[in-house]
Amino acid sequence: MHEQQTATAEVPEVKNPVESLLRMDRMPHIWCPGCGIGTTVNCFARALEQSKVDLDKTAIVSGIGCTGRVAGYLNLDSFHTTHGRAIPFATGLKLANPDLKIVVYSGDGDLFAIGGNHFIHAARRNVDMTVICVNNLIYGMTGGQVAPTTPVTAKGTTYPYGSYDPPFNLPFLADSSGAVYVARWTVYHVHHVTKAIKEAILHRGFSFVEIISPCPTLYSRRNRLGDGLDQMKFYQENSEIRHGANTKDVDIDFQKKIIVGKFVERERKTYRQLMNEHLTSVFGEQYTKYEG
Amino acid sequence: MKKVQGTVVIKADSCKGCAFCVEFCPTGALHLSDSYNAKGYRIPELIDETKCTGCGLCGLFCPDFAIHGFIIKKVA
Ligand SMILES: Cc1ncc(C[n+]2csc(CCOP(=O)(O)OP(=O)(O)O)c2C)c(N)n1
Ligand code: SF4
Ligand code: SF4
Ligand code: SF4
Ligand SMILES: [Mg+2]
Numbered sequence: 001m002h003e004q005q006t007a008t009a010e011v012p013e014v015k016n017p018v019e020s021l022l023r024m025d026r027m028p029h030i031w032c033p034g035c036g037i038g039t040t041v042n043c044f045a046r047a048l049e050q051s052k053v054d055l056d057k058t059a060i061v062s063g064i065g066c067t068g069r070v071a072g073y074l075n076l077d078s079f080h081t082t083h084g085r086a087i088p089f090a091t092g093l094k095l096a097n098p099d100l101k102i103v104v105y106s107g108d109g110d111l112f113a114i115g116g117n118h119f120i121h122a123a124r125r126n127v128d129m130t131v132i133c134v135n136n137l138i139y140g141m142t143g144g145q146v147a148p149t150t151p152v153t154a155k156g157t158t159y160p161y162g163s164y165d166p167p168f169n170l171p172f173l174a175d176s177s178g179a180v181y182v183a184r185w186t187v188y189h190v191h192h193v194t195k196a197i198k199e200a201i202l203h204r205g206f207s208f209v210e211i212i213s214p215c216p217t218l219y220s221r222r223n224r225l226g227d228g229l230d231q232m233k234f235y236q237e238n239s240e241i242r243h244g245a246n247t248k249d250v251d252i253d254f255q256k257k258i259i260v261g262k263f264v265e266r267e268r269k270t271y272r273q274l275m276n277e278h279l280t281s282v283f284g285e286q287y288t289k290y291e292g
Numbered sequence: 293m294k295k296v297q298g299t300v301v302i303k304a305d306s307c308k309g310c311a312f313c314v315e316f317c318p319t320g321a322l323h324l325s326d327s328y329n330a331k332g333y334r335i336p337e338l339i340d341e342t343k344c345t346g347c348g349l350c351g352l353f354c355p356d357f358a359i360h361g362f363i364i365k366k367v368a
Binding site: 190 | 311
């Protein structure tokens with residue numbers, strides 16, 4: 001076994017800032033070499049620190065999948081729910097505990113295939129939570145089946161000759177369903193991802209951050225795109241930052257330019273505000289506003 | 293202008309040899325060394341420690357929480 005290496009032995013060791021947020025007893029994690037999920041966790045850890053939210057009042061909810069593992073690795077109140085049900089679980093958590101900060105952290109298949117209905121309705125009702133989607137364009141955990149995000153012509157185990165299903169454009173779906181904050185970055189954009197997560201957490205209402213991420217083991221290998229680093233270099237060379245872009249225009253085509261940026265930032269009343277206002281208008285003084 | 297000197301700590305046992313740190317270090321201070329960890333992954337090392345500014349970017353990129361950089365001193 002290797003000893004920890006430091007270039008200058010006498011220097012007091014500064015801890016990796018992500019470590020205080022991780023369950024170090026569960027490391028090393030199960031993610032493959034060059035998988036982007038771990039990098040998003042670095043960004044998330046820094047975003048939480050910078051946003052100065054009270055970690056005792058922060059809860060993380062994941063569904064099932066490689067990304068769903070994030071909840072189990074974080075040293076925070078975290079819930080690993082059943083497949084697709086992170087958002088309804090998170091909605092209940094928020095309704096019962098309105099002062100909690102809720103972050104849903106899950107994969108594209110979990111959030112947009114089996115969980116797609118929950119996503120659009122939580123956005124429509126503007127439930128106050130942040131949804132982070134690690135979009136590797138595939139079902140990673142189960143062996144590389146095509147997801148609702150897989151670009152047309154990309155191969156998966158369920159489409160060995162390439163997919164012909166038009167994929168969802170996630171920022172457009174979030175925007176048109178009513179999300180108040182919508183951003184997309186890739187794992188290459190570590191500083192932007194950090195900033196977007198921070199902004200999303202601090203923005204009241206339903207906020208959404210999509211992070212395009214390499215899955216070298218399944219997506220890249222089957223599509224002959226090299227390893228995780230090759231995918232990262234692809235993002236570096238082929239991303240175009242277009243803040244405020246019309247979300248209709250940000251579709252992802254197979255190995256084509258990826259439009260990234262902050263697309264939506266607006267205010268809408270949240271589910272709880274609407275409920276309190278409406279019931280006050282109906283019942284007047286008789287109604288006690290729900291504050292948790 | 294004051295320059296800073298940084299260094300990195302590498303947890304060799306956690307590294308999976310993806311080379312994100314090597315590729316995205318802004319000063320080119322790292323390379324994959326000739327040594328392998330117990331799982332057979334090639335691990336990075338500083339090529340030239342004077343090049344490291346302790347910017348911490350390697351740690352932000354590393355998907356395995358296996359490296360991080362920090363400032364150790366200011367150099368006049
Ligand atoms: C009800 C149910 N159906 C199917 C599955 C199998 N399953 C587990 S994870 C997953 C998809 C994961 O894809 P994604 O959410 O994109 O996560 P990734 O592994 O790519 O991070 C599926 C279909 C399950 N666990 N439960
Ligand atoms: S299968 Fe893909 S998404 Fe899952 S850990 Fe491996 S590289 Fe990551
Ligand atoms: S701390 Fe910065 S300069 Fe030093 S090795 Fe890491 S990325 Fe390179
Ligand atoms: S980024 Fe991390 S896992 Fe990848 S080579 Fe560097 S230290 Fe190893
Ligand atoms: Mg996926």
